[in-house]
């Protein structure tokens with residue numbers, strides 16, 4: 001329950017203004033909570049009078065927790081390819097492990113390990129737990145989940161990180177539920193709390209409108225899935241050394257009631273948005289397919305990829321795989337050029353980690369300018385054709 | 400076939416906006432709606448029922464006013480509705496939520512198929528579906544984009560992956576979470592609306608689902624939200640001014656330098 005100390009409450013309304021759930025209101029100078037309250041704690045944090053408290057949260061003193069030590073990264077591998085988020089997680093995990101002075105381990109579940117363990121070590125792992133088994137040829141939640149669960153019970157890591165990919169978001173909840181521990185979804189920031197070494201996991205929620213920092217004080221391991229393209233990978237160092245630990249999982253634990261029959265790859269003509277250095281993106285301001293033809297031409301000239309806001313996708317001007325944002329892709333290119341995009345928070349969460357953001361919008365108050373490195377107030381239909389022309393000229397004169 | 404569809408009442412995120420001046424959420428006129436993904440789960444359940452027979456039960460854990468979305472679900476084709484509601488559930492994270500839902504499902508006799516949305520648009524974790532399946536000890540498939548084949552005791556479905564899709568086969572009972580591509584949900588029918596009006600909603604409390612209170616609500620939640628704040632934006636906001644040609648020249652110069 002949310003407890004309100006009516007003697008301390010000064011009726012300032014900060015709680016009301018910060019409640020995402022319409023659950024707290026100042027009535028006659030005192031805060032009042034209603035049944036919408038989700039106990040998220042947002043108001044407790046902002047209350048300057050210290051009048052709010054959440055009852056029922058007690059830190060339990062469990063001696064067992066100290067037995068769990070070390071940072072684990074689940075090394076996602078599918079169809080022989082290591083998912084790039086794995087290297088990002090090793091970068092993030094390395095920092096956490098160094099802060100806590102514990103080893104960083106990668107866990108590889110595969111039918112064919114090959115050179116992958118060495119690769120994981122070169123990106124920062126001190127050791128790699130490998131389960132190599134034919135039963136892991138296809139991804140199934142049960143086989144992968146049981147394997148990771150059994151390893152966690154045996155070796156007791158304090159933290160397990162995995163990518164918030166289709167695979168990670170599917171089987172990691174299985175592991176957390178079986179281990180009866182907490183799991184934070186889709187994190188964008190990880191820190192160690194200095195007082196007690198706890199993992200602080202920050203994530204967007206509510207369609208990106210709010211950020212929440214989450215802790216898991218009473219159970220181990222502390223588990224999180226992490227959004228791809230947010231953490232930074234270290235440069236690979238082939239000279240790094242580490243241990244490879246081959247593990248065996250009981251065959252009955254690698255059985256799955258779901259059988260994979262067939263895989264159909266994504267159609268080929270799709271530019272890989274995630275891997276492009278330059279992304280040219282269009283929104284509702286482009287007004288239609290003609291506008292997108294301009295974007296495509298600029299992207300082509302710059303050897304970049306085409307992206308879009310949801311408004312443009314919903315209008316049918318460009319297919320969904322190009323959508324960037326909360327319900328689309330997250331990109332982190334060197335340069336992101338936003339044309340006729342207002343900068344709704346759901347769009348920003350998908351692109352704000354780009355190194356340089358250029359925004360072209362005719363509304364000088366568009367929120368996209370708040371994240372822009374360079375802003376141009378103007379009409380895309382005037383600017384883009386001239387820009388394309390200018391770049392073409394420069395290219396031909398330099399040849 | 401007995402199908403249970405898990406639906407969640409959520410605030411309509413479209414209405415929730417960040418006020419850039421005060422950096423707080425303004426919630427003027429925020430409506431409560433049925434989680435958009437759950438509409439697709441419900442639609443799929445109703446289609447299965449229409450084709451293969453059976454019953455569709457909608458289930459939600461939430462405050463008493465969550466009954467609204469149950470009525471709406473019935474107006475869109477569900478047969479029965481169950482509300483699990485108790486103060487003791489407040490503050491549940493996904494682990495406590497899946498415990499509560501699984502106890503409720505056991506209470507109402509289980510199901511051949513459980514359908515969930517891929518994720519809820521407020522909590523956004525996508526963890527309830529998989530967690531619930533583990534609690535029920537049944538197999539699950541996430542992000543189902545198509546039910547390709549319905550056999551007597553098994554299904555062939557397509558699950559969306561990052562690099563394409565997998566065609567998988569699974570026996571019943573099972574749980575699927577669905578993505579929006581799976582179907583286009585129907586609007587409430589007149590007959591459905593009438594039915595929804597008269598509907599008797601089964602309400603279950605913590606005691607009625609034989610719940611262990613230590614696993615409910617805040618107490619049963621290993622994750623704690625310790626801080627909620629507005630996202631910080633960090634732009635340099637250096638504006639390129641001048642005539643259109645001047646703007647273009649400056650932009651082109653920068654782009655040519657990088658590309």
Ligand SMILES: Cc1cc2nc3c(=O)[nH]c(=O)nc-3n(C[C@H](O)[C@H](O)[C@H](O)COP(=O)(O)OP(=O)(O)OC[C@H]3O[C@@H](n4cnc5c(N)ncnc54)[C@H](O)[C@@H]3O)c2cc1C
Pocket residue numbers: 207282283284285286308309310311312323324325326327328329339340341342343344345346347350360361362363366378379380381412413520
């Ligand atoms: C749960 C949820 C998830 C969402 N997920 C996503 C997501 O993944 N990705 C996403 O993008 N959105 C998402 N949205 C939608 C998001 O809130 C916005 O509605 C959307 O991003 C708006 O797209 P836009 O900027 O293209 O359109 P608008 O907001 O309509 O902006 C158009 C802009 O173009 C400018 N403009 C118009 N004409 C011109 C011109 N001739 N020259 C220059 N500028 C011009 C206007 O000034 C305006 O700023 C989501 C919303 C919700 C509720």
Ligand SMILES: Cc1cc2nc3c(=O)[nH]c(=O)nc-3n(C[C@H](O)[C@H](O)[C@H](O)COP(=O)(O)OP(=O)(O)OC[C@H]3O[C@@H](n4cnc5c(N)ncnc54)[C@H](O)[C@@H]3O)c2cc1C
Pocket residue numbers: 038040182183184185203205206210211212214404405406407434436437440458459460461491492493494496500514515516517518519520521522523524525526527528622624627
């Ligand atoms: C800001 C914030 C951040 C949070 N972060 C986390 C976190 O990282 N980890 C965590 O464990 N919890 C977290 N929670 C708690 C979490 O939101 C709740 O446990 C919630 O009850 C279920 O999670 P969800 O909304 O993410 O649902 P999802 O797992 O995204 O929902 C998937 C599907 O499950 C079904 N479903 C979900 N909830 C219900 C319900 N109440 N009744 C019926 N069916 C339902 C629906 O079919 C839905 O489509 C957070 C809460 C807040 C307010």
